[in-house]
Amino acid sequence: MITCIRRRALSVLALVAVASPVPAAMAEARPAPISESEVRSHIAVLASDEFEGRAPGTAGETRTLDYLAKTWASYGLVSGTNDTTRPWFQPVPLVERKPYGQAVSAVARGKALALKEDGVVLAGRNPTDRVTGEPVFVGFGVKADGTLNADVQGRVVLMLSAEPKFAGAAKLPNLRDRQKMLADAGAAAVLITAPEGASWGALRAQLANGSMRLASDDKGAKIGGVLRGDVTQALMRAARLSPDDAIASAQDAAFAPITLPVTLDLATSTQVRAFASHNVIGKLPGARPGSGAVIVLGHWDHFGICRSEEAEDRICNGAVDNASGMAVLLTVAERLARSAGAGAPLDRDVYFMGTTAEERGLLGAYHFADNPVVPLDQILVALNIDTVAIAPKGAPVALVGRGENGLDEIVDQVAIAAGRTVDSDTEANAFIRRQDGWALAAKGVKSIMAGGSFADMALLQAFLTTVYHQPDDELTDATPLGGAADDANLHVDLVRHFADEAKYNPAPTGD
């Protein structure tokens, strides 16, 4: 349920502020609000077919980086990177893998087992990989204390994908972490059963699309894979196990892993490509260097040419996700730079960053968090902007990160002063790990994503279940830009607030 609260006391303050006379110099420094057509003009460029869906490591990346850096520079921003040989762009070394061949066979008690190969999707690490062995069914792979429950060195591991919930146990590692732990412990192959309720077709298509990882974090088993439920069951039956009993017994923290007397032979062929993509970083220098920094970020990347040659529309343009967010970063930078140029500079440095490979797991943002251009403890606030063209004009402001870092009250006040209402529930936090701000929040930076898109979950779901991540995420006359323009103006106000030493002066971290 969404609750919209207009805080009366604050609204009165806002009215007083609006009613007070504005000095002439200030009026000049406060340009007109950002309009829908300004937002639209940037989306039209970034989501055009010419930009090929902005996939990392493609011509679409080159065009996107060029557009963002040149546009910011034209407003008066300077490069935000410390590398003078290649200003504006922070290289992000990545490894991309695309599977193009696999073979699976199984032998139980000397007889070939007819496995349905369309129920198996494998992904290899190297151009060719092969792993043979008897799989060990590890249940969830962990004990109640969160450590691995088996010696998996050199083994083929079969694991449940659901999140473990042992009675009385503290928070246990999620699937991704468990896969990583198994790989780190030397598993040769890590196979999981398809998550319950997942569409096998969609899952398969997603896996066929390949994977991308930071080169600095490129570990993993030789072969990873997902088995459809009936294939997992066939393997268990061939081992004379009841699948129901085996899965039920794994719900107990004391579960002992079971080796299945079935020889699995797995082989993969994979296209492996190492390359550098880039974060693009601009800076609006503040009047008081050393007073801390504010960063506004959003991901520039999307899925590129995402359909095969036969498809009528091959390009995932990512108009809403996230050309709309980048349009906001551009328009906000323009307004703030214009004010600064008119003699009203902000106190603090403000960084504007377009991140790469968010769609592949927040990779650009994680890379930045490991290699920040300014020490993280000097970044006082991170404002992430993603998928803003969802809500109509006048939508309440929801907060991804509400209750997490003490910024709620300030954002609510700024929003109400700007004439917005506030969605004060924590429903939007469902997205907290699904956005770039998380990479910074995980390292202690106060990070929020504020805006109208995450206020109306029905509206957001309507997007997520239709054009989201599809070629149909295109800019049309019907694309709602009212909320995007509202959110752009809100971010002008938020940055003004957080970059003002008198208005926002948190105690230094560590105090």
Ligand SMILES: [Zn+2]
């Ligand atoms: Zn996305």
